[in-house]
Amino acid sequence: MKPLVIEHITKSYGKVQALKDVSFEVERGELFGFIGPDGAGKTSLFRILTTLIKPDSGTATVLGMDVIEDYRSIRPKLGYMPGQFALYQDLSVRENMNFFASVFGTTLEENYDLVAPIYSQLEKFEDRLAGALSGGMKQKLALSCALIHKPELLVLDEPTTGVDAVSRQEFWEMLQRLNAEGITVIASTPYMDEAEQCDRVALIDEGKILQIDTPAKVVQSFNKPILAVKATSMYWLIKELRSYQWSHSVQPFGEYVHYTDQREVPNADELKAYLSDAGLSGISIKPTSPDIEDSFIALMQNRNIHE
Numbered sequence: 001m002k003p004l005v006i007e008h009i010t011k012s013y014g015k016v017q018a019l020k021d022v023s024f025e026v027e028r029g030e031l032f033g034f035i036g037p038d039g040a041g042k043t044s045l046f047r048i049l050t051t052l053i054k055p056d057s058g059t060a061t062v063l064g065m066d067v068i069e070d071y072r073s074i075r076p077k078l079g080y081m082p083g084q085f086a087l088y089q090d091l092s093v094r095e096n097m098n099f100f101a102s103v104f105g106t107t108l109e110e111n112y113d114l115v116a117p118i119y120s121q122l123e124k125f126e127d128r129l130a131g132a133l134s135g136g137m138k139q140k141l142a143l144s145c146a147l148i149h150k151p152e153l154l155v156l157d158e159p160t161t162g163v164d165a166v167s168r169q170e171f172w173e174m175l176q177r178l179n180a181e182g183i184t185v186i187a188s189t190p191y192m193d194e195a196e197q198c199d200r201v202a203l204i205d206e207g208k209i210l211q212i213d214t215p216a217k218v219v220q221s222f223n224k225p226i227l228a229v230k231a232t233s234m235y236w237l238i239k240e241l242r243s244y245q246w247s248h249s250v251q252p253f254g255e256y257v258h259y260t261d262q263r264e265v266p267n268a269d270e271l272k273a274y275l276s277d278a279g280l281s282g283i284s285i286k287p288t289s290p291d292i293e294d295s296f297i298a299l300m301q302n303r304n305i306h307e
Contacts (some may be wrong), residue, residue: 004061006059011048031185033188040205050075060293087141089129097141115144121140140174143159190248226289228253231275241275
């Protein structure tokens with residue numbers, strides 16, 4: 001039995017179609033990631049999976065049960081962490097833990113071993129109000145509360161949004177450990193670099209899944225040479241690159257711009273001369289390798305062309 005089987009799910013809010021014929025499956029023991037920008041449909045999908053809203057059409061089975069017919073049986077088997085901090089801010093760390101344990105008919109003491117690697121980092125703050133915790137600590141408390149009843153499936157909606165880079169990395173390391181213990185995890189994120197933490201990823205935008213594969217194979221699907229271009233003025237560099245007659249794609253990546261050409265092999269010397277003639281200085285052009293974000297942007301552009 002697969003933990004998740006989603007077939008042709010659609011969901012609209014008035015005239016806005018949040019999900020468009022979404023289908024995918026998650027294998028038992030996977031760490032499966034949904035990667036996409038804000039408004040891509042991730043939260044709507046996760047609310048359907050956790051039986052909080054109904055789809056307009058299509059079917060979704062979670063742990064072999066239908067999300068509409070069997071919602072009462074599904075909920076105790078899920079651990080859910082919504083995108084916004086949803087614990088009781090005026091309760092202490094320990095009070096939140098005790099409350100969520102009691103909801104599922106257990107206690108923190110009974111299931112302490114389940115959350116010990118995470119909760120042990122919070123114990124010295126047990127008496128602090130949840131609302132007074134840092135972003136990273138709130139994240140760990142929310143994950144502990146989602147795990148206290150030993151769920152079969154952990155659903156995390158953008159769990160690392162709004163926290164610092166170190167806390168993000170620590171959180172994914174915790175998910176990797178939980179996954180290694182046999183818990184199936186499905187998580188969404190707008191951060192492309194976090195895709196590499198997953199066994200498989202689904203790239204989603206405007207309610208449609210663009211590709212599902214391992215992170216490595218998603219990157220391998222990008223089949224154009226990329227040039228990393230830098231100059232003293234990022235604004236004028238992007239403007240001039242987009243005006244270049246052979247320009248195919250121009251995307252800022254940190255201090256560089258990733259440039260792809262309409263031709264099979266871009267001419268770096270010709271491009272440098274063009275930029276120099278346009279008045280740019282400090283020009284650097286070098287080949288670079290694609291990443292998940294390059295692949296995602298290419299898939300979006302290809303979809304827009306064919307729609």
